[in-house]
Amino acid sequence: MALSPLFTKVSFGDLAGWQGDDKSAAYEAFRRSAVQSLVKPYRSGALGVDFGAFAPAYDEARRKPELAGDAARAFFERHFVPHRISPEDGGQGFVTGFYEPEVEASPVRTDRFRVPLLSRPADLVDVNDADRPVGLDPYFAFGRATAGGIVEYHDRGAIERGALDGMGLEIAWLADPVDAFFIHVQGAARLLMTDGTVKRVTYAAKTGHRFTGPGGVLVRLGELALPDVTMQSIRRWFRDNPGRIEDILWRNRSYIFFREAPVEDDALGPVAAAKVPLTPGRSVAVDRLLHTFGTPFFIEAPTLSAFGDGGFSRLMIAQDTGSAITGPARGDLFAGSGAEAGEIAGVVRHPAAFCAFIPRPLVEGVR
Numbered sequence: 001m002a003l004s005p006l007f008t009k010v011s012f013g014d015l016a017g018w019q020g021d022d023k024s025a026a027y028e029a030f031r032r033s034a035v036q037s038l039v040k041p042y043r044s045g046a047l048g049v050d051f052g053a054f055a056p057a058y059d060e061a062r063r064k065p066e067l068a069g070d071a072a073r074a075f076f077e078r079h080f081v082p083h084r085i086s087p088e089d090g091g092q093g094f095v096t097g098f099y100e101p102e103v104e105a106s107p108v109r110t111d112r113f114r115v116p117l118l119s120r121p122a123d124l125v126d127v128n129d130a131d132r133p134v135g136l137d138p139y140f141a142f143g144r145a146t147a148g149g150i151v152e153y154h155d156r157g158a159i160e161r162g163a164l165d166g167m168g169l170e171i172a173w174l175a176d177p178v179d180a181f182f183i184h185v186q187g188a189a190r191l192l193m194t195d196g197t198v199k200r201v202t203y204a205a206k207t208g209h210r211f212t213g214p215g216g217v218l219v220r221l222g223e224l225a226l227p228d229v230t231m232q233s234i235r236r237w238f239r240d241n242p243g244r245i246e247d248i249l250w251r252n253r254s255y256i257f258f259r260e261a262p263v264e265d266d267a268l269g270p271v272a273a274a275k276v277p278l279t280p281g282r283s284v285a286v287d288r289l290l291h292t293f294g295t296p297f298f299i300e301a302p303t304l305s306a307f308g309d310g311g312f313s314r315l316m317i318a319q320d321t322g323s324a325i326t327g328p329a330r331g332d333l334f335a336g337s338g339a340e341a342g343e344i345a346g347v348v349r350h351p352a353a354f355c356a357f358i359p360r361p362l363v364e365g366v367r
Helices: 024-036 051-063 069-079 156-163 177-186 214-220 231-240 242-249 339-345
Strands: 007-009 080-085 093-100 102-105 115-118 124-126 142-146 149-151 170-174 188-193 198-206 256-260 283-285 296-301 312-320 330-337 349-359
Touching: 024 051, 024 069, 024 312, 051 069, 051 349, 069 080, 093 177, 093 188, 093 296, 093 339, 102 170, 115 177, 115 256, 156 242, 170 177, 170 198, 170 256, 177 188, 177 231, 177 242, 214 231, 214 242, 231 242, 231 339, 296 330, 312 330, 330 339
Parallel strands: 093 330, 102 188, 283 312
Antiparallel strands: 007 080, 080 349, 093 349, 115 170, 124 142, 142 149, 188 198, 198 256, 283 330, 296 312, 296 349
16 A cells, blocks of 8 residues: 555654654553554554554554653654645645543433433444445444344434433433533543542444534524634533524434443543543544554644643644544644643644654655
């Protein structure tokens, strides 16, 4: 598989901020992917970054639990060659932010806690090209198994009106439908249970329907101006218009199912698509059809100051994905867990330059 022409080889000296970025946490995140890849190898992305080429870097990372400072920098320089990524439309790359919400929840339904988070139902099945029924939208990776074959699964509106009631799928109950929706958007949460325990949940599956963000809906309705759309402004609108919450949210037919996923280290984020806990400020969600999980990216977003660096120039590791993260130069930066991380993630909408680190075995001898 050849490397995509969207990659252009550059030097580490071409990366503004490379020398000043502390790569210790990025190395730790990379090492987690190296260890996890022994359990199940990552799928190679369509842009030609072959998973097998990571072997030398992964082997060394597994042998060296800690590298910091110049040693961490030397590790990445030894194993990788930076390549700029050119968006297919000739424009700029773009980053947003995501986080792990922290929300109060109940193990049982009460008068206050009435909104469930659901586990994957038994009749939700994976769909691929080999078993896709004639007429089922090719976008769908999931469907509903029936006696007559696989059909489109219930959408958000149908589920929230009770299509899955009585199946015993409830993991926990929340008080606020907007909180529940944003947990769906983020794909994970820390649930502060009323019995004093903390339950970590993460993405398990989805209905397969396309995602329609409430921000875009509110812009089209003239309720918000596009430059003003943030998670915070959307929440304010819902707070001021409680009678319209269902109308807006049900326009997003996609619905997410969850599973419990404990994480031993509270400083880390949830277990995500790459099957490792996310590292705040160092894990990035990418288009998994194009990119290979575990790939390091150096991302430069000079106008982004929400992470406190006075401009963003950081080494990030591809460890998650999302239905809204599409394209070669598109990323979602993991900000951490809780309300403070939410304040950071909710305002990240910035142009950015992406540089993928390609394993040397794929490019040695390329000039």
